[in-house]
Amino acid sequence: MHFGFTDEQAQLRDAVRRFLADRSPFGEVRHLMATKAGYDPTVWRELCQDLALAGVHVPEEYGGQGFTFRELGVVLEEMGRALYCGPYFSSTVLAATAILEAGSEDDKAALLPGLASGDRLASLALAETDGEWDVGAIGVVAENGTLSGTKSHVVDGCIADLLLVAVRQPGTAGMDGLSLYAIDASAEGVTRTPLEALDPTRKLARVNLDGAQARLVGREGHAGPALRRTLDLAAAALANEMVGGAARLLESAVEYAKERVQFGRAIGSFQAVKHRLADLTLTVELAKSAAYQAANAAADDDADLPALASLAKSAASDAYMQAAKDCIQLHGGIGFTWDNDTHLFYKRAKSSEVFLGDPAKHRERLMQHWRTPPASATSSPSRAAPTAERQPDTPKAAGVRREVRSWLETNWDPNSRLVAWRTKLAGSGWGMPTWPSAWFGHDLPQALAPVVDEEFARIGAVTAAKTGIRILAGATLLEHGSDDQKARFLRRILTGEDTWCQLFSEPGSGSDLAGATTRADFDGEHWIVNGQKVWTTSAHHADYGLLLARTDWDVPKHQGLTYFILDMRQDGVDVHQLKQMNGHASFNQVFFTDAVIPPENRVSDIGNGWQVAITTLAHERRGADGLRGQAREGGLEGSIYEEERREVATVMEPYKWYPQRAGRVDLVVERANVTGRIADPVVRQEIAKLLVMARSAEWTARRARAAQERGQPQGPEGSLGKLAASNVARQACHVHTLIAGPDAMLTGTDGALDGLIAEILVSVPAVSIAGGTDEIQRNIIAERVLGLPKEPRMDRGPFREVRRN
Ligand SMILES: Cc1cc2nc3c(=O)[nH]c(=O)nc-3n(C[C@H](O)[C@H](O)[C@H](O)COP(=O)(O)OP(=O)(O)OC[C@H]3O[C@@H](n4cnc5c(N)ncnc54)[C@H](O)[C@@H]3O)c2cc1C
Incomplete structure (x- = not known):
């Protein structure tokens, strides 16, 4: 692709x-x-x-x-x-x-x-x-x-x-x-x-x-098959024309929202407007991905063309109409005039919506021709995903494949000890090949990482410890840590010897993380921490925490924070597990009473912690799927798998419901078949909507990655991915409910799939809160992607004087 x-x-x-x-x-x-x-x-x-x-x-x-x-x-x-x-x-x-x-x-x-x-x-x-x-x-x-x-x-x-x-x-x-x-x-x-x-x-x-x-x-x-194929090709082509119109409408609406003033402010500074435009941005980007993939399928003579063309036509139809409606709405009265150009697009969108078949017909056609399974909840573009999409290797990829395969052939031993194997991996650079070679990596561009993952997956080789908050810690320290910190922590992160947690959210500040009131004061020798964090996933297992603490109360809030590594195994740290609505207890309250941090564990400059926190948050949004799925298929032999299973059951236990919170799209089609609900036209439409959304989100993530590989810097597109993941999870939850029918009233062993479906239904609400809420992602998309004006702020001036909880 x-x-x-x-x-x-x-x-x-x-x-x-x-x-x-x-x-x-x-x-x-x-x-x-x-x-x-x-x-x-x-x-x-x-x-x-x-x-x-x-x-x-x-x-x-x-x-x-x-x-x-x-x-x-x-x-x-x-x-x-x-x-x-x-x-x-x-x-x-x-x-x-x-x-x-x-x-x-x-x-x-x-x-x-x-x-x-x-x-x-x-x-x-x-x-x-x-x-x-x-x-x-x-x-x-x-x-x-x-x-x-x-x-x-x-x-x-x-x-x-x-x-x-x-x-x-x-x-x-x-x-x-x-x-x-x-x-x-x-x-x-x-x-x-x-x-x-x-x-x-x-x-x-x-x-x-x-x-x-x-x-x-x-x-x-x-001529029957040729005519049918002509219509598929035409649908793919029309989808591309339609996303062009949708993108132009989005630009027009954004432009107007920046210019038009009401109540003394640009209308684009109102959240109702911003969020609408952020949602539309996501809709248009997903439809673009679908249209581009349909064009690829047409160009490559892909056997999936009928499904992909219909997927694209339905996505583009819905996106174009949404863009046209929103653009008129955001223009107000002038949007309904003949002189404003928006109605020209509205009419093209409406006519194209039914031209070559309306979205519902194409969703039905998608259901009839669907062959490629959606990515499983436990896979992501960054992980080994040996799907039908595997392309022939480029010369560079082939070289990397040869190299890693030969290294694995010489070194992989399923009877090694887990830490010994991962230590070897860290030394070779193949454990985290995109990291710099100076720090346990291989300097590989992100594009080639899947090749390495595939080689590990092919022979069932255990990878570096890439899951959990530890990987956010690794990414943050790589970017901002001192050489001493990198030397002390990075290798042990990759071997899985240390477990980490993220000490950001507090009872008084979650979305507004820069409003942290946990304090760190320097006593001349050490930093002394007092305060409270909350919702801290895995704190009960953690050896270290990434801590954002206030070190100055007399400057504006973003300037008074410092970023530390905190040793969780000390007297001044008290962890209490919290029971969640899905019955699990993976997050905690963490109380600090004169907890001690040595000066060498300060990561940011004093007062510059916010910049470092942004790095952690960006990696969290982008790699939300990197936190998922540590489960390995059974049937592999070797003592190392026993150790790995023990790790999953203990320190990785807090994440065991994470695939369910992502909606388990991978289960949907099979469940619909097994239960016979696949025959219900309403259920078929909803499944198709989910497949369109999930597939387009996956392609959009790959487009963002491809752009980075061409040298464009990583931007706030992680927020688009995170918002898409919430939408996918919510639609999956809806579809699982439709498929389960009255069984959606049951849980545990009485529930569908021994309670797994019930676990999806009660876990999905977390996905739009954890790692930054949907509303915050919409703010980021609106302000940093679309350039809409920021909200008027009430929290300027010295933090000491700012209103707080
Ligand atoms: C399963 C799970 C795991 C978590 N793990 C961790 C962890 O390991 N470490 C950690 O530090 N935190 C963790 N969190 C906390 C999470 O990051 C916060 O819950 C989240 O950022 C929201 O903060 P809050 O709960 O204080 O809600 P609030 O910020 O009080 O938000 C309440 C509501 O107001 C909305 N809102 C707030 N500000 C705005 C705004 N500017 N514009 C529009 N709407 C707004 C929110 O979107 C939300 O709907 C976890 C949360 C969950 C659910």
């Missing part, structure tokens, strides 16, 4: 965007939508001749550019952004693709060059009077090369020179007996009537055929 665009694709995008900004501004769109033809032949010619776009995905031997659906997707996304008015979708996407799929070599050679050069315009006439793009329901008949019947909703049908008409042989039904014919639009027996389209930027026509002479394309009676 491709998760980024190449430089050439980026250049193509730039060129199309510049061209459309210059030749197809909104003023021009408004002018053209009021014309009968709906396009400007001069601009079309330039688009075909100067940019050679009409044959982007048509092979060179037929006069095209020989690119793939990926490049076609880029062009369409830009056209969607600009609401380009022209026969591109009808001629290049629908008609040329139908010929490519159904035609013989002779047909392609005869018909495609004219379309690829843009000299001839064509369209696909498939839907009939009910307007459904249903291949099996085609009724127009062909007898002895003449066609009779009515086609409707034919895009650009009135300006096309050539019509590709889907027909059936008399006496056949369903997918049998279907053919594709090409007909000269001006031929006798062809009558074209413009339809009044809701979206005036996409012209539609009804075509009556009355014994019109036509030319067969491909084999008589065998």
Whole structure:
């Protein structure tokens, strides 16, 4: 799978965007939508001749550019952004693709060059009077090369020179007996009537055929699969066009929210507006990921195309409509005017929502064609996930694979002692290969880490201790710790000898972590800590804590904090477990009474703790899934697995319900099958919504990673991922409830899957609180991704004077 665009694709995008900004501004769109033809032949010619776009995905031997659906997707996304008015979708996407799929070599050679050069315009006439793009329901008949019947909703049908008409042989039904014919639009027996389209930027026509002479394309009676595939490819293409429009609407809404002032402030500083835009950002990003993957599937001839195209079409339809509704709403009265451009997008969104099938139909199609299982709750892009998506190795990846495989062949011994093995791993750098080689790593870019994970998983080799808060401690110390701290702690983190906890939240400050009142005072020799932390996961097992404490009360709150490593095994630290609503007790209250920290365990400069805390929090959001799933499949032999199992049952015990709090998407399809609820159309729709969400979230995380690999710094996109994880978990909880039915009233051994489903239902509420609430993620997305103004603050000035709990 491709998760980024190449430089050439980026250049193509730039060129199309510049061209459309210059030749197809909104003023021009408004002018053209009021014309009968709906396009400007001069601009079309330039688009075909100067940019050679009409044959982007048509092979060179037929006069095209020989690119793939990926490049076609880029062009369409830009056209969607600009609401380009022209026969591109009808001629290049629908008609040329139908010929490519159904035609013989002779047909392609005869018909495609004219379309690829843009000299001839064509369209696909498939839907009939009910307007459904249903291949099996085609009724127009062909007898002895003449066609009779009515086609409707034919895009650009009135300006096309050539019509590709889907027909059936008399006496056949369903997918049998279907053919594709090409007909000269001006031929006798062809009558074209413009339809009044809701979206005036996409012209539609009804075509009556009355014994019109036509030319067969491909084999008589065998076009069913080619037509079905054409619709899948077109759905993938349309999804890309739609996400372009959705992204443009989001930009427009954000721009307006920054400018428009009410109640003395920009409306974008109101949380109701910010949160709406943050949610929309997530929706649009997920839909983009889905659209890009559908284009990839089309380009790579992926067997999953039917499912992926439908996934993308439903996601893009919902995202585009949401963007259009939100954009109008946030513009207020002006958003409902003719003069504001938003309604042009709204109408395109509404029309595209049903074009080629509405979202519910595509969700149903997704359910029928779903093959690739969703990522399991215990896997993440960063962990070994040997799925159907595994791509051939790049030369670099192959080199790493060889190296790690040979190292494992020489060194892996399932009968080693756990700590001894992990010590060896730490020394080799393969335990944490993305860390610097100076500190137990291999300097590997993040992109290559999965290769190493796969090699470990392949032979069942035990990995470094990568789970729990200890890995946040490792990441934070790598970035901010002294060499002495790195030397003392990093190796023991990777071997799992030390367990860590995160001492941030307090009874009076959770979301507002910088409001911490636990104090650390220097007595000339040591730091002395007094106060209380709460919700501290795993504190009852921890050897060390990452502590954020106040060291100065007379400066603004963010400037008076210092970041420490606190030894949890001392008299001044008192830990009390708290029972959670799901019955587990993984978090704690922690009381400090003159707890002692030696000066060498101060991580940040005095007063600079907030900067270090931000690093920990960013890693926590990004790697929320890194905290999950330590369970290993059974059946592996060797004493090391015994030790590993003991570790999971003891120090890692607080995390054992974490897969359940993420919603266990991996169980859904199987449970629906086993219980028979898969037959319920309502349940099928909800499952499909979940699969769309979960899959798109996974791809979005991979896109973010691919961007980092291309050198873009890690940004606040972790908040998008965290918010997506909450949405996925909530929808999974809803779907598990629907599947369980009355059994959702039961728990323990009386409950479904021996209480596992009940555990999901009562654990999911944690996911949108732990690690920063959904509301805080929305604030971060709104302010740091979208650049909306910050809220007015009531907590400036010396912390001592700030109102607190
Ligand atoms: C399972 C679990 C494990 C946890 N583990 C740890 C841990 O190991 N270490 C640790 O330090 N903490 C841990 N936490 C604590 C967690 O980080 C906090 O609960 C969380 O940040 C919220 O803080 P709070 O509970 O004080 O709620 P509050 O901050 O009081 O929030 C209450 C409500 O107000 C909303 N709110 C607050 N501020 C704003 C705002 N500016 N805009 C809009 N809405 C706002 C919140 O979104 C929330 O809905 C854990 C929590 C859970 C549930």
